[in-house]
Amino acid sequence: MAQPSAHKFHRFTALALATGLVAAACGSESSSTASVDASSESGNGLEGAAAEIFSGECATTSDTELTIYSGRDEELVGPVLDAFECSTGISVLTNFGDPTDLALTLVEEGDRTPADVFLSKSPGSVGFLQNEGFLQTLNDDLLGLVSEQNTAANGTWVGITGRQRVLVYNTELVTEGDLPESVFDLTDERFRGQVAIPATNGSFQDWFTVFRAQEGDDVAAQWLADMVANDAIVTESNRPTVDAVGRGEFSFGLVNHYYNFQQAEALGDDHQALNHSFAADDIGSLVIVTAAGITSTSENVDEAQQLIEFMLSEPAQAYFTGDSLEYPLSSGVAPADVLPPLNDAGNDFDVAFDDLGNGLEDTIAIIEESGILG
Amino acid sequence: MTFRSRASESPPLLRLLAIAASVVLAGPAVYLIVRNFTADADPVNLLFSDRTVGPLQRTVLLASLVSVSTAILGTGLAWLTTRTDLPARRLWRVLLVLPLVYPTFLGAAALVRTLNPGGLVNDVLTNIGIERTPALQGLWGSWLVLTFLTYPYVFLPVAARFAQLSGSLEQSARLLGDSSWKVFQRIVLPQAVGSIAAGTLLVFLYAISDFGAVAILRYDTLTRSIETNQLNRPVALALSLILLVLAGTVVLAERYAQRRRHATTTSIRADRATPLPLGKTRPLALAAVTLTTFIGLGAPLAAIIEWSIRGIIRGQEIRLDTGRVAELTWNTVWVSTVAAVATVLLVLPVAVLYGRYRSRTGAIGNAVAISTFALPGILVALTGTFFINQSDWTFDTFRNTFTILIFAYMIRFAALAMGTTLLAVKAVPDRLRDAAETLGSRGLRRFVTIDAPLMTPGLLAAGGLVLLSTMKELPISLILSPFEFETLSTRIFGTFSEAFVTEAGLMALTLVLFSLLATWFLVIRPSDS
Numbered sequence: 001m002a003q004p005s006a007h008k009f010h011r012f013t014a015l016a017l018a019t020g021l022v023a024a025a026c027g028s029e030s031s032s033t034a035s036v037d038a039s040s041e042s043g044n045g046l047e048g049a050a051a052e053i054f055s056g057e058c059a060t061t062s063d064t065e066l067t068i069y070s071g072r073d074e075e076l077v078g079p080v081l082d083a084f085e086c087s088t089g090i091s092v093l094t095n096f097g098d099p100t101d102l103a104l105t106l107v108e109e110g111d112r113t114p115a116d117v118f119l120s121k122s123p124g125s126v127g128f129l130q131n132e133g134f135l136q137t138l139n140d141d142l143l144g145l146v147s148e149q150n151t152a153a154n155g156t157w158v159g160i161t162g163r164q165r166v167l168v169y170n171t172e173l174v175t176e177g178d179l180p181e182s183v184f185d186l187t188d189e190r191f192r193g194q195v196a197i198p199a200t201n202g203s204f205q206d207w208f209t210v211f212r213a214q215e216g217d218d219v220a221a222q223w224l225a226d227m228v229a230n231d232a233i234v235t236e237s238n239r240p241t242v243d244a245v246g247r248g249e250f251s252f253g254l255v256n257h258y259y260n261f262q263q264a265e266a267l268g269d270d271h272q273a274l275n276h277s278f279a280a281d282d283i284g285s286l287v288i289v290t291a292a293g294i295t296s297t298s299e300n301v302d303e304a305q306q307l308i309e310f311m312l313s314e315p316a317q318a319y320f321t322g323d324s325l326e327y328p329l330s331s332g333v334a335p336a337d338v339l340p341p342l343n344d345a346g347n348d349f350d351v352a353f354d355d356l357g358n359g360l361e362d363t364i365a366i367i368e369e370s371g372i373l374g
Numbered sequence: 375m376t377f378r379s380r381a382s383e384s385p386p387l388l389r390l391l392a393i394a395a396s397v398v399l400a401g402p403a404v405y406l407i408v409r410n411f412t413a414d415a416d417p418v419n420l421l422f423s424d425r426t427v428g429p430l431q432r433t434v435l436l437a438s439l440v441s442v443s444t445a446i447l448g449t450g451l452a453w454l455t456t457r458t459d460l461p462a463r464r465l466w467r468v469l470l471v472l473p474l475v476y477p478t479f480l481g482a483a484a485l486v487r488t489l490n491p492g493g494l495v496n497d498v499l500t501n502i503g504i505e506r507t508p509a510l511q512g513l514w515g516s517w518l519v520l521t522f523l524t525y526p527y528v529f530l531p532v533a534a535r536f537a538q539l540s541g542s543l544e545q546s547a548r549l550l551g552d553s554s555w556k557v558f559q560r561i562v563l564p565q566a567v568g569s570i571a572a573g574t575l576l577v578f579l580y581a582i583s584d585f586g587a588v589a590i591l592r593y594d595t596l597t598r599s600i601e602t603n604q605l606n607r608p609v610a611l612a613l614s615l616i617l618l619v620l621a622g623t624v625v626l627a628e629r630y631a632q633r634r635r636h637a638t639t640t641s642i643r644a645d646r647a648t649p650l651p652l653g654k655t656r657p658l659a660l661a662a663v664t665l666t667t668f669i670g671l672g673a674p675l676a677a678i679i680e681w682s683i684r685g686i687i688r689g690q691e692i693r694l695d696t697g698r699v700a701e702l703t704w705n706t707v708w709v710s711t712v713a714a715v716a717t718v719l720l721v722l723p724v725a726v727l728y729g730r731y732r733s734r735t736g737a738i739g740n741a742v743a744i745s746t747f748a749l750p751g752i753l754v755a756l757t758g759t760f761f762i763n764q765s766d767w768t769f770d771t772f773r774n775t776f777t778i779l780i781f782a783y784m785i786r787f788a789a790l791a792m793g794t795t796l797l798a799v800k801a802v803p804d805r806l807r808d809a810a811e812t813l814g815s816r817g818l819r820r821f822v823t824i825d826a827p828l829m830t831p832g833l834l835a836a837g838g839l840v841l842l843s844t845m846k847e848l849p850i851s852l853i854l855s856p857f858e859f860e861t862l863s864t865r866i867f868g869t870f871s872e873a874f875v876t877e878a879g880l881m882a883l884t885l886v887l888f889s890l891l892a893t894w895f896l897v898i899r900p901s902d903s
Binding site: 067074075076093094096098104109114200233240242243244246259262266268360361373 | 606858
C-alpha cells in the first residue's frame, strides 16, 4: 500500500482537471447561447426556441399525461413539446430512440403499450405500425391540415415536415455545369464510381418504394441494377455520406437535403459540399415526410390530436423550417430562405406513400438482389 | 489437474443462485425461439438460401481475422505494459483500454473521418508527398477498425493475469540464458492462455454481433442483413437465431479446446515481479504502444475534437449547456457502476460453481451467458419488454424502470464479466483453500483472507469491462430507460444521427474523459496496489 495522502492528492487533481476541461468545453457555448436566450425569454418559463414557439402564459396543468414514442431527436422536437406542455397544460412523457427500434418495441408491448403518439423520421416505421394494426385513423380535420400526398391514404398518419431528396456534391471535384437534371442521369458513364447511395437507410428505402410505385418495379429495379453496374458506392446512412462527400472521398451522394446544412454549420469551410436538386418533376426530387400517428390503444385521443395539431400550427412549422431547416407542410408557412423553394409540381406525384410498410419488404428484396450491398 | 465434478460439494445456496442467474441469462434465447415460432419464421430454410450464405461466410471470416489480430495485439500490449520496463507503463495501461469507450457507430465513423481520403491523416500524408492512401472499407477496413476498437477485450483480462503472475520462473529462465522472446513464449504465455482465449472469444462474439462498424465500412455481414430487415420480422428473427446458434457453436468449440489444453500452472505472485529489461527493443516497443494508441484512441479522438471545436470557433449556436452535460454524465456514471457491480454479482455464483466445483449447471450457465453476447442489443431490450409483458402487474410495475434497465444490461454484458470472473475464481488454488481450512479458517473468514485478495484484480477487470461497455451502450438504454432518463451515449446517438456534430462531439469528449477516470480509479489503481 502506498501513502494514502499522495493518492488523495492525485485523485483530487485528476477530478479537478476533468471538471475544468468539461466546464471549459461547455463554457464557451453557454456564453454564446446566453444572448439568444435573453432575447427570447418570455415570462412563461420557456427558454430559447420553445419560447419563440409559444409566448403566452402557461395553462393550468391538467391530469392527462401524453406518452410519445419519438423517432425524431430531442434537439429537433424538444422545443415544440415544451411549448405544447406550456400552452395546453398537458404533460408529455417522451421516449426518444431509433424509429425502427421504437416501432418494434411498440409491437412487442402490444395492447399494453403506454404510447399515445408515434413520431417518425420517415414513413417506413409508421407504415410498419399501420400494417400491424397499431395506428388509428385520424379525423378529417387533422388530415385536412396537410395536402393529401403528404398523408397516409387510409388516414393513419400525417406528415409533419418534409426532407427533400437531393444530390449532395463536392464543390472541389464537381463543377456546377456537370450536375445532372435527373436521378436517371446518374447511370451515365461520367458518374462511374462516384455516386454514394445509403441503400440500407430508411429514407433511401422509403424513396425507392415511392420510386417503384411511381415508375413501376421494372424501371426501378433496372435503375438500381444500372447504378450497381456503374460502380455506385453503398453507404450506411445520410450523415456519413454527406461527411465523406464533404471530405472529397467521393463526389456525389443521394441523400436528404437536411444533413448537409447541419454538417456545414458545424464544420464551416472545411466541409466542401453543396446540395443539388434534380428537376422539380424528377422522382429524384421527392419530398420524404417526417410523420406522426396516434396508436389504436390510446386513451388520450383528444390530447394526442391536439399535439399533432400543435406540431402543424404556424409557430411550430416556422420553428421546424427556421431552426432545423426542414420543409414546412402546413399553415402556409414558407420554407426558410436558405432552402431552395419547392416547385409545387415537385411534390405532386400521383402515388404518395401509400405502399410504404407493405412495399418496404419488396423494396428490401430488390435492394438485396441488386447486389449493391455486397 | 483432474476434471472430476465436485458439484456434490457445492453449497445449496450457491447452486440456487447460479440456477437463478442462468435462467435470467437464458432470457434472450427463450425469447428468440418463442418469437421464431409465433412469427412463422423459417430459420432452417433461410440458412441455406443465397441471401444468408454469403453474409454468414463474411461474418465468420471477419470475426476470425479480428480474433487472431486482437489476440496477438492484446496479449503483446498486456505483456509490454505489465512485465517489462517500458516507460510510463501505468499510463499506457489506462490509455490502451480506452478504445473500448467509443460506441462503434461513433468510433468507426470517427476513424473513417480521420484516416480516409480528405481526413486529417490524409492531409498530413499529402503534405509529405504520399498522395494516395487506401480508403478504409469492406473486409480490410472492418478488420482494421474492429481490431483497434476491440483488442481491449483481450488486453484487459490478460494484463490482469500478467500482473498477478510470479516473476520467479521468468527470472530463473533468464538466469539460465533464455532470450526475452523465449521467456515470453515458454514461461509467460502458457500461464495466460486461459485469459487470452477468454478475451478472444469475446472479440469473436462482439465481431459477429457488431453492426455499427460494418455498416459504416460497407461490409455485408449477417448483422447488416438483420438490421436491413428489421421491419421484416420473420427474416430478422430467423437471422438472429442463426447468429445465436453460430455463437453457441463457437462457445462450445472453445470449451472443447480448453478441456484438451493443459491446465495452466497457477503461480501466485509473492512479491512484485522485476520488470524484464527490453534493452535495444525498447524504442520498438514504445513505437508499438504509441501506434496502437494513435489508431485506437487518437484517430477517433481527432475527428471528435474536429467535430466539436470547429463549430465553437465559428461561434455556432450550441444546443447544450453545462448543467445538462453534468446531469447526463452523472446518469451515465451511476447507472453504469450499478450495472457493473450487479453483473459481476450475477455471474459470480455461476463462475464459482463452474470454476471451482466443475458443475454441469455452472457449465451451462456459463455457455448461455457468453453466447448471448453475440446478439444485437435491441434483441435484449425486446426480451425485457417481452417478459414483463406477460401480465398487467409485471408490465405496470417494471416497464421503463431502473430494475428492468439494469437487468437488461446484466444480460447483455454478463459475458464480459464471466470470462474474467471465472479466471479470478480459478486464481485461488484449491490447495491454498484446503490449507486454510485445515488451519481452521473457513466460511466468510477464509473468503476475506484467502479468496478476496486473490480474486480482486480479476473481478475489477470484469467490472471494468462491463462499466465501460454500459457507458456506451445504446439500444437498451434508449428503449428500457425510465422516461426522460438519458445518458451521454443516448444523447450522442440522437444528436449525431441528426448531424448535430458539435454537440455530439462535446458529449463524446466528456464520455472519453470520464471513462478514462473510471478506468484509472476502478480498474488500474486498485489492481496495482
